[in-house]
Amino acid sequence: MTGTAAPAAPVLLGVRHHGPGSARAVRAALDRCRPTAVLIEGPPEADALAALAAEEDMRPPVALLAHVAGEPGRAAFWPFAGFSPEWTALRWALAHDVPVRFIDLPAAHTLALGGEETTPGPEVAATPRTDPLAVLAGAAGYDDPETWWEDVVEHRRGEGDPLAPFEAVAEAMGELRSALGEEGDAAQAQRDAIREAHMRLRLREARREFGDTVAVVCGAWHVPALAERQTVAADRQTLKGLPKAKVEIGWVPWTHRRLSRHSGYGAGVTSPGWYGHLFRSPDRPVERWMTDVARLLRAEGHPVSSAHVIEAVRLAETLAAMRGRPLAGLAETVDAIRAVMCDGSDVPLALVRDRLIVGDVLGEVPDAAPASPLQRDLDRQRRTLRLKPEAGVRDCEFDLRKDTDAARSRLLHRLRLLGIDWGEPLPSRGGLGTFRESWRLCWEPELSVRLAEAGAWGTTVESAATAKAESLAREATTLAAITALAERCLLAGLPDALPVVMRALTDHAALDPDTAHLAQALPALVRSVRYGDVRRTNTAALAEVAAGLAERVFIGLPAACAGLDADAAAEMRGHVDGVHQAVALLAETAEAAETAETPDEPTTAARPSAPDGSGGAGRAREPASAVATPATPAALAAPPPGLRDRWAAVLKVLAERDGLPGGIRGRAARLLLDGGRLTHERAERLMGLVLSVGTPPAEAAAWVEGFVGSGGSGGMLLVHDERLLGLVDGWLTGVPPEAFTGVLPLLRRTFAAFEPAVRRTLGERIRRGGPGAGPQPPDHGAAPGFGPGLDPERAAAVLPVMRLLLGAEAVAGSAQPGGALV
Template sequence: MTPTAAPDAPLLLGVRHHGPGSARAVRAALDRARPAAVLVEGPPEADALVHLAADEDMRPPVALLAHAVDDPGRAVFWPFAAFSPEWTALRWALAHDVPFRFIDLPAAHTLASPAPEPDADAAAAPAVRLDPLAALAAAGGYDDPETWWEDAVEHRRGGPPDGDVLAPFRAVADAMRELRDAFGGEGEDARDAVREAHMRLRIRDARRAYGDGIAVVCGAWHVPALTAVRTVTADRQLLKGLPKVKAELSWVPWTHRRLSRHSGYGAGIASPGWYGHLFEAADRPVERWLTKVARLLRDEGHPVSSAHVIEAVRLAETLAALRGRPLAGLAETTDAARAVLCDGSDVPLALVHDRLVVGDELGEVPEGAPASPLRRDLDRLQRSLRLKPEAGRRDREFDLRKDTDAARSRLLHRLRILGVGWGEPVVPRGGLGTFRETWRLCWEPELSVRLAEAAVWGTTVEGAATARAEAGAVAGAALSDVTALAEQCLLAGLSAALPTVLRVLADRAALDTDVAHLCQALPALVRSVRYGDVRGTDATALAGVAGGLAERIVVGLPAACTGLAPDAAATMRGHLDGVHGSVGLLAEVMEATDTAGSGAALRRRWSGVLRTLASRDGLPGAIRGRAVRLLLDDGELDDERVARFMGLALSPGTPPAEGAAWIDGFLGGGAGGTVLVHDARLLGLVDAWLTSVPAGAFTDVLPLLRRTFAAFEAGVRRTLGEQVRCGSGAPAPEGDAAGFGAVLDEERADAVLPTLRLLLGPVATATPATAASATTNRGTQP
């Protein structure tokens, strides 16, 4: 009966985790042996949850999640896919009404064990410690373990020639025994000995309860240890004194992507989607797979026909024959898809790998599965708002004027406060409209752990987010953190948390004397004030706090900008932009709610601060240049005044580095260079300054200038280049074309005449004047 021991011993079925070939072999072995009980590698605490696997709403991939009750962030997953041998054994036991038990080390011990320390000699450890399949593949002459596994197991779909369904398990057990004997203790993990001791004890208990006719499904690496002769006393001694914590277990959805080895999962596989296909395809797996590939490519707009599929199948089978493989595998189907379906391009092939080879399959767990009250409330909200979790990244746009979309937005913002990053806000395609939000949604299995951690704050999403926000406000280290939290509370509709957050905000703002901190905090606060117009939230209390912050910035900003180093000046320039936009928004709010002209007064005071920054000697050039540009954009300075400021900043007495910083402040940081296109005088000043910079200093200022001008749009750079190329860039006298020089070069104009005669014909009579006019008109085109 058993492939590894005497006929009356338990049936030990050594498998590869998440191997579809192992799953088919396990199902065949169980059908043949009809054991009295089924034991599987997994946490024994989950025995009470096994019955849920028979629920019609349970759809793998799923995972058992165990977390420490006192420390929910300490968690462990046991994933199962439809093609996992353990899941196959579990479903077989439930379908045949056979007792089922998990026999691995309890989660209470696993969660209490400290994380393994980095091993300095890890590089010298044998490869079998990391992947036994690699050693077997090397022994079989294969460079790739996945290819060896496909040829040895996955592509042998007809079963053993003699009908002995246990023969593969005997072969795998013998191979593992040889590997463990060859490498000895060097190839074994110290934790494996403890786990195997517990599994042996559980097997003994099962034999006493059900007799010898039991089946054990475990990792093939453990089979030799489970057949070894050990005393009960020795096994119990290994388990004595193990640390232990109180653990809770539940079923949670899992994804194919997290079964992938690239996700960091220790027992991961390279191609979950491909393995799932091999397990589900009853026949003709290559034809069915390439049909899936063609359907995906057609959905993405690639011209793929049935003839392409037929040719790809032929190519895959030919490649398999040339390579001596029993069946075309993933490598052959991928090569065929690249050559025939993707026209040799790796770009659509990358889509095939992401969507099909790995896949975005997300499992489902029935409603009756044990879960925390917070998780149940989230499930209820997801159903009522029709916001279903998905494994793949998907952008969703919400119109905040609609009740359902507004509720969806509030839910996602509340989850972000709780640290559950189901969605990430992105800039909407239509710009920065206040009535629309765009979210990028992606449900990852780790979010179940984050939900378990957040359960300490409350039993509902709203209540937990409120408690978390209040605690975060009290513990906030910086004023900007508290203002950002106030903004999040308004976005999330947490009106109950606002009084605490506002009280802390007002206290921090009154005590914080750092103007940079005030500048950093104001934009988020003013945005929060505006949300009352969009979401129906009363943000009146925030307006007073924002006005107080703005007044303190107006008073203290000039002094705070004095004596700054270049890096600090660049940071302050960013704060200056943020405050400028915030003052404009805040003034609009004041004008809409106050008839005393407080909004206009705030604008005037802020304009006075900018004039002070623009004209005060000793301030960093980046600050003075940006102040001038903000005044110009607001119409507070005319062209003459701007030219005077620029002339002073770029005068010969100004150090080149300071002049470059002024230019960067005036033109950089998103300000744009269109002002130079339309004002030849400013362009001339910049051009004259650049040509006068000494050679040694020019090398120092070049990186900053390149960064400034490289940020211009391509059309702006092209137009400025044309203007500089066609003329001196100096201010043009009255009557001359702006930016193209004061004197007509008649020799260059005459050179155009032959071309004009060819274009206009012999009737036209061109003169130097008309040629110059044509040249000028051509040069001024955008």
């Protein structure tokens, strides 16, 4: 194959998949040979799709996705990056109007044989036991195969005959295949034999059609097999009897992250971002790379200057010379970046690895590419809503009062119902208001398979999600599952699915005798009732079911709380908290509906009570403008009057009934106290009875956990109520030594949930002499920082800092005579 004349036999270009050096060499070899046809390792079903690679809107990385017709879950990918040799050969053939064919085993056989994600990987690693790339690197005296590959391939700049490297690789692969023999996985060897037999048949067909001057671009491991002489009969015998399936194939976007081995894709490359840079920057790659790194670090707030870039380049080149490498590679650049730009820290270096070395590039596929109706509907909606798929993680916030944001929310919720998790809901920064939603978006290539699977449910996102919701409602076996489904239907805006869901919900609610199941289902159902405010959904039927469910919970809850062990009691205590929030929310929703009877008075978004049952004390309600439209009596059905009172009566029974688990009794007492239904004197009385010597320490500790075990709010209750703190302190100091070890884990869990400042304050109060001791003079053992009154000199010490924070004029303007600050 040497010389200046074009070769008169097939040119076998053995490559490393996704190698920029191989891609440059392939382009140079094709320019040199000018073949009459180009044959590429890939599924032959894609021959009809090859022309799309020349479209302007086709931007790699992309992949061929093949799946069994009617079974999208049985799928396989063939990814291509911009620096993949196969992609380079494909684009060269299209640019020079040369026929191009794919010659690998058809996807119809691959999927029928049970092959999973089929990806052109580095064929120099064809067997799991022995990595030929590692063997060649070891023979050259290298410990790292990647470093050897960079030195002998990636750092070459096209000197000499462009075909010479392929001749050397073919000879090396031939020797390796002979030396390794049968070593390796037998199944993989058989699979390779089948693929190579089909490649030889396709090569013969191409030679008959286009002549001998054809070029073959395939994994280097296959080159010796394609060059050996085998009869047509032998190859056909190898392929005889292979199972076959009907498949569908198309182009889908891919990502650099999925090309990385770190993503679990074993045929990838460890640094696709770096390889892409090498392919795009044949001249001065190190200098350009360091400039990109500096730009990234500066954008993230790290002080990196042009001097850092110069020093980093010098250090990388020096390291390469010391290590005997022709040019600085990835290892040298990483070491230089760490030392010069990151001050020896791996924290900013991790950002460089994630954003640049691996990268989050997402490819694009033109509209002309074949796609399912569901895919086209999704593409249309995302363009309308300006939701662009991105490989990197992006957080966004939607204001549901705006039509566009509300439509985005519905689309993402519908996709989640179909199992397409493009977005993940996050806790909203706005607290518990319903008009704001936070999402974390990230498009992964696997979602294309999910989208193909979802096509069985319908041709549009809405119709598919509706059909899927109806199916889930019919198959649901628990009441909680159906109430959660109802909530998801309202979030997704699927009114056509609600009748089926409501019938299933009513049937299960009527037949389920388990109060725990009813209590578990109630919160999701009540949350769904709220969506009439923001999402303009008629939830009257849901409100009626929720009210009836709440009444059944009220009746059965005291009996359901009896006779529970510790784990069951903890679970039931969580149900009590959920019901408490649900009742508050249901009552507020009804009050909002009554207020809305006056057209000129807008309603406010109903806010549930805080998790500790405080009713959200201390928090401002959402303004009237926080909701899209006022709720109307037609949209919301009011629950029976006195709902709060009946729930308070249930809590009173739970708090005072002997024999119930201590955690539940303590929690009920706390909820009553926070709601103003229990006086402090009565709470003190209940605590005193429970913490008396007649109560087992474990039961008393469980009561304390239920009463104050709600994070910072429970701690603040003890901070401000010295009598309750005194009761807890007195009981704790009186626990017998033999019982203290048993209650210690429970108490640690209780008090560890308090905020650090709350724990510190409680400790200081106890240290000062215990609850009720009152202020003491400094010489009587007062803790540092505590005294009988205000120390003006120490208080004035904060004024300079306040001036810096607020501005001198602001502080001066707010000061009163004598230096006091309002």
